[in-house]
Amino acid sequence: MKVKQISIFLENKSGRLADVTETLGSAEINIRALSIADTSDFGILRLIVDQPDKALAILKEEGFTVNETEVVAVGVDDTPGGLAKALAVLKEEEINIEYMYAFIGRASGDALVVFRVQEIERANQVLKERDFNLLSAEEVYEL
Amino acid sequence: MIWNQKYESMDRQNLEELQVKRLQETINRLIENVPFYQQKLSALDVQAEDIKSISDLSKLPFTTKEDLRDNYPYGLFATPLKEIVRIHSSSGTTGQPTVVGYTQDDIEIWTELMARTMSCGGVSKGDIVQNAFGYGLFTGGLGIHYGAEKVGASVIPISGGNTKRQIRLMEDFGSTALMCTPSYALYIAEVAAEMGFDIKNSKLEYGIFGAEPWSDNMRREIEELLGITAIDIYGLSEIIGPGVASECEVQDGLHIFEDHFIPEIIDPETGENLGYGTKGELVFTTITKTGLPILRYRTKDISVLHQEKCSCGRTSVRMERISGRVDDMLIIRGVNVFPSQIESILLDISETKPHYQLVVEREDSLDQLEVQVEISEAIFSDEVRRLESLERKIHGEIESVLGISVNVKLVEPHTIPRSEGKAQRVVDKREL
Ligand SMILES: [Zn+2]
Numbered sequence: 194m195k196v197k198q199i200s201i202f203l204e205n206k207s208g209r210l211a212d213v214t215e216t217l218g219s220a221e222i223n224i225r226a227l228s229i230a231d232t233s234d235f236g237i238l239r240l241i242v243d244q245p246d247k248a249l250a251i252l253k254e255e256g257f258t259v260n261e262t263e264v265v266a267v268g269v270d271d272t273p274g275g276l277a278k279a280l281a282v283l284k285e286e287e288i289n290i291e292y293m294y295a296f297i298g299r300a301s302g303d304a305l306v307v308f309r310v311q312e313i314e315r316a317n318q319v320l321k322e323r324d325f326n327l328l329s330a331e332e333v334y335e336l
Numbered sequence: 337m338i339w340n341q342k343y344e345s346m347d348r349q350n351l352e353e354l355q356v357k358r359l360q361e362t363i364n365r366l367i368e369n370v371p372f373y374q375q376k377l378s379a380l381d382v383q384a385e386d387i388k389s390i391s392d393l394s395k396l397p398f399t400t401k402e403d404l405r406d407n408y409p410y411g412l413f414a415t416p417l418k419e420i421v422r423i424h425s426s427s428g429t430t431g432q433p434t435v436v437g438y439t440q441d442d443i444e445i446w447t448e449l450m451a452r453t454m455s456c457g458g459v460s461k462g463d464i465v466q467n468a469f470g471y472g473l474f475t476g477g478l479g480i481h482y483g484a485e486k487v488g489a490s491v492i493p494i495s496g497g498n499t500k501r502q503i504r505l506m507e508d509f510g511s512t513a514l515m516c517t518p519s520y521a522l523y524i525a526e527v528a529a530e531m532g533f534d535i536k537n538s539k540l541e542y543g544i545f546g547a548e549p550w551s552d553n554m555r556r557e558i559e560e561l562l563g564i565t566a567i568d569i570y571g572l573s574e575i576i577g578p579g580v581a582s583e584c585e586v587q588d589g590l591h592i593f594e595d596h597f598i599p600e601i602i603d604p605e606t607g608e609n610l611g612y613g614t615k616g617e618l619v620f621t622t623i624t625k626t627g628l629p630i631l632r633y634r635t636k637d638i639s640v641l642h643q644e645k646c647s648c649g650r651t652s653v654r655m656e657r658i659s660g661r662v663d664d665m666l667i668i669r670g671v672n673v674f675p676s677q678i679e680s681i682l683l684d685i686s687e688t689k690p691h692y693q694l695v696v697e698r699e700d701s702l703d704q705l706e707v708q709v710e711i712s713e714a715i716f717s718d719e720v721r722r723l724e725s726l727e728r729k730i731h732g733e734i735e736s737v738l739g740i741s742v743n744v745k746l747v748e749p750h751t752i753p754r755s756e757g758k759a760q761r762v763v764d765k766r767e768l
Binding site: 198200202203204209230231232234235237239256257258259260262291292309 | 711712713716717718719720723724745746747748749750751
């Protein structure tokens with residue numbers, strides 16, 4: 194299933210992350226998952242939120258540089274080796290993972306992981322074929 | 337078409353002999369009539385006979401805009417005022433205005449040079465020239481006017497402004513050539529579209545544009561929107577006005593009318609002549625003017641001179657389109673850096689012109705240049721490696737063009753201060 198992810202460009206200066214979370218908080222948007230990738234001078238904040246379209250509009254209005262991409266959200270066994278199984282499938286299918294991160298919440302005992310891949314349709318398909326628990330956008334936003 | 341085959345296609349040796357002869361006459365005229373030059377030349381112990389070849393030009397003193405201001409209004413005129421038949425003046429937007437005077441001979445030379453410019457742009461007898469350069473103290477309007485009449489074109493002296501009327505007249509009178517600033521040409525295209533006048537398929541065929549900096553992309557846009565061939569012209573009132581140099585139909589640099597003006601490119605810091613093919617400050621010496629002859633006038637415009645022969649048949653040296661002003665120049669580790677160079681690199685990479693700022697600092701007695709580029713949605717990506725590769729690309733391009741290594745930093749939008757619509761491009765934090 195495809196889930197909307199919002200990415201935000203942040204300069205590495207104090208308070209910018211708080212600015213984003215405050216902006217979203219005051220619009221009553223809930224963050225479901227979050228990751229930050231950073232270099233020495235900038236960072237990219239990636240978010241899964243419950244109302245992605247609204248979040249995108251509000252952040253743009255506040256002058257942030259944002260974009261929206263689609264990611265795969267998949268539930269993996271919350272046991273040792275659970276994540277490794279999903280990664281093995283993608284490796285076997287030669288689907289390149291740009292990056293991945295874990296969810297804060299969980300769904301029916303599974304740990305949730307977000308994969309950013311170029312071939313999103315195929316990633317969905319191969320994981321589904323192997324009976325991984327793929328979450329729909331609605332399920333993710335409502336966690 | 338070449339207006340003056342003899343002078344525009346002269347072989348280099350004959351041209352240089354002519355230049356030296358005319359330069360000597362100019363020096364004698366100045367020593368005799370202008371105390372300012374008389375003193376400068378005698379301090380340097382230079383006389384006309386010391387100029388034996390063009391390379392001796394570097395023995396002569398420079399003239400700056402300040403010199404003209406200091407001698408306001410008539411102090412540098414080389415003829416009695418009664419010989420002056422025309423007086424123009426530059427706008428005093430950046431200080432005291434400067435005044436230039438023309439003798440009857442000067443007006444004839446100017447007319448000849450503007451006729452050459454018209455021919456460069458394809459304009460000839462039978463054309464209907466809509467001259468939207470301003471008439472008045474500014475040299476653009478009258479300069480164009482005389483040249484267009486000289487080639488036998490019908491001139492509409494409409495001057496600038498009143499754009500709707502410009503477009504109505506263009507349609508009713510069947511203008512075949514438009515002359516104005518490039519930005520005004522774009523504005524005319526915009527208003528014409530609003531008015532429902534199909535300017536692209538009108539009789540308009542040629543455009544001669546100048547008096548402000550523009551880019552090749554802008555030229556293509558103008559040519560596309562107006563359905564014309566557009567050429568760039570260059571001039572400045574201190575030298576003569578428009579008519580110093582003009583592009584030909586080849587559109588690859590502007591031919592300098594060297595039988596009247598000797599061009600040089602110098603290092604703006606040291607004054608050293610940089611020769612052909614190197615970017616630097618453009619300097620002109622007038623060698624035929626009698627009202628206000630000027631030695632080595634520092635234009636503060638940045639260009640490059642090329643000596644290779646043009647396929648149009650003209651033999652004169654060509655100057656590249658002006659790429660910036662000396663006042664904007666930075667010296668980083670001994671290398672001259674113009675913000676315009678960095679701007680064009682960024683434009684090539686991102687396709688839309690980003691906001692940027694150059695920050696110079698000195699760390700351990702070494703200059704560091706940081707290029708801050710505002711991120712935009714067009715270049716933003718959720719993947720770190722893409723943004724890092726963008727930074728590396730900017731770094732690599734700047735290094736290959738300027739020969740210096742800079743720090744590239746992507747910054748958030750609207751973080752680079754803007755003032756009065758014009759962004760501050762350079763922040764120099766060095767304490768020298
Ligand atoms: Zn040519």
